[in-house]
Amino acid sequence: MQFLQALVDGILLGGVYAVISIGLTLVFGVVSIVNFAQAEFLMVGMFVAYFAWKLLGLDPLLGSLLSFAVAFVLGVLTQKYLINRVLKAPAVAQIFLTVGLLIVMENLALILFGSEFRSVQTPYQMTALAIGPILLSAPYLLAFVVASIAGLALWWVLKKTWWGMAVRATAQDPMAARLSGISTHRVHQLAFGLGVGMTALGGGIILPYLTASTTVGAQFSVLMFTAVVLGGLGSVIGAVVGGVAVGVIQSLSSLVLPMQLQNLALFAIFILVLAVRPEGLLKRAG
Amino acid sequence: MTLNRQLLPWALLLAAAAGAPWLMEDQGYGIRVMTLVLLFAAMGQSWNIVGGLANQISLGHAAFFGLGAYTSTLLLMRYGISPWLGIVAAMAVAGLAGALLSLPTMRLRGHYFALATLAFGEVLRAIANTWASVTGGPVGVSIPFSEGLAQMQFKSSIPYYYLMLGAALATSVVFALISRSRLGYRLRAVKANPQAAEVIGVDTARTRILAAVISAALMGACGTLYAQFIYFFDPDTVFSLVGISVRVALICIIGGVGTVAGPLIGALVIIPLEEVFNDWLSGHTAGASQLAFGLILIAIILIEPRGLSALWTRLRNLRGRQHA
């Protein structure tokens, strides 16, 4: 029974992790860099949604759309003026550029917003839906629903729109895509914008059950990378599967392991997959 | 003959460094900064072994630093074990962690390796924060002050200075020796072409693990020294991604990765610069100096994306070659 509850919780959380992780994998698949600052965009999303709630009275679930928009713009600019300059540079430069970005974003936020923790109050925060003996906590459930919608929207964009197909083409074969007339620059910007936008949206929807702070990025960093590695760096479906897997693993391990070992369990899985099958447990879906 | 000529500038430098503290005010700001420079130079040399010789960018060296700090400190506080023995234990624990991390990450390169090591550091940080019963949790640990050489604690700044000078010297010597040794050649070969290296008899796995263990152990020792210097630390400080891992990597890269002088130069440039920023900015707000640090990092990369050592070469070429 506890198991089932934990499983359900894990899936609900996992759906959110999935949305957060999709961004990271999209960036890697298209632009071919690991964005070490990805989790900071989650923080940005959280704060945008928070202030939308505080100043406009907007429910975070709606505010997350604003988060997406803000992060999207930031992402496009970041790609255009920063990332683009190091695409041909050695890995060292790329790694430290996004690490530098991480430092800048986290500390800028610290200066602007201070170090207090902030939470929102929503009418449904404390409620839960009971299905049989299982309790579905409302914030978890609603976050999951919004995450799913966002995920489906992204899927639709990637599959059915011209730009979406351009993104996928560039991910699969950049040379061929360029020769077909697709502007690699624009695709990179789009992918980066979408990528950090999704992660930011994730930040918004978890606001009802998590406090916003400038250090929240660090909490999610390892989670995100684990999800993405599990599913295969670059695979969007993989990120979804990986995200849910991470949620479930985290939830189930909390049943049997003390807190300190839960992190270790997750890390062990992360490292194992990286070592044994760096391309992920799933074949690349492209 | 050539060896003596090569060593001469180092000997002079060492003499200058040894004499320096007597010119500065005890307990003063200057000597404190220099002490930190030396410690970070030592940390840089440790990182240099993996980052410079093996060319694997580790963003997780804080893991070994923190393990070292906590190992020796816990041994001291729980069992009264002298830090001089504790440092050995710290090296053992950190070295073991290095070996364990090295096994699954061995074939990873570039971003993947950085990612894996970053995750390792972060996970240890999280564990240290939650395992309050062992580490004291986020509150951190405080070493009660008890002066004496045996306790590795001093009232005056000068013994600390020499302690760190010793560390910088020791790690530099280790690096230089490794560089010239079989291990050094093998590491460079493995870095260049692991398959070719294997075929001519280099055990690539053992080579990488050995480098990882040495690098981690040295870093762990630095953790102990840090703990003894600072009396108080918490997981977020010693396992810090930005404050330790990134900083140490940058010190090495800016100074010239893979060279003995690199970390020394890097530390000499970065640490005082940071202190200046800290003074100047953090008076106003927390995080301002870090922000400046991040901005400068981004700026440097944009100016010379080919790598900071390429920037260094560019600058050197501008001023004219001084060494053959």
Next chain:
Amino acid sequence: MPDILKVSRVQRRFGGLKAVDDVSFNVAKGDILGLIGPNGAGKTTLFNLLVGLYRGNSGRIELDGQDISRLRPHQIAALGMTKTFQNVALFPEMTVLDNVLVGGLLRHGVDRARQLARDNLDRVGLSAIAGKPAGELSFPEQARVELARALCTDPKVFLLDEVMAALNESEMDAMLDLIRALRDESGITFIVVEHHMRAIMRLCNRILVLSFGQKIAEGSPAEIASDPTVIEVYLGKSMEQVEVPA
């Protein structure tokens, strides 16, 4: 002479493709075995199997009586078998001398290895460029450096993968002399992959022919030259134009 290398029924698949298909042969100590076949026949794959870069899906490889089928390349090198790479695999940022030195580290310390490196560089005639970064050399020069480097591992069986590509006539003659000298003076057994038919015919005492991963012929140069299957698959008319030593 006793067999120093025994290969039996070795197979290596990549997906559905059998790159090396049920190949068996023995090599006697002191042989210079030529390995020929069209491009894609599996020659380099076979070499990779012998030195342990690939693991065979089935089959057995014995070096000097010891089963090396499951060993890693550095272990096989320690036991006395090494190879050069078709596209040359030097360490480009290290000097020529340092490159060759690494080979010597298998059995010696740094100083001894350095001396050995100098000696072997001398043997291949490249002492003059010992201090140059290996990446700046021409392709034939790189091939010779790689040979010197592998020599430093003191091999019993030396696999040469197209070391004579891009060599002119006199350079090729020098290489042939070198290989023969190494066999005569140091007792090294060679397996040589080459596309220069003349070189193979003059150098080798035995030849093995691969096609589509399978061994289609094995014998002396004279036997191979007159083998109709070989001529049909690989050599065509050019075989008649090649002189075969008596």
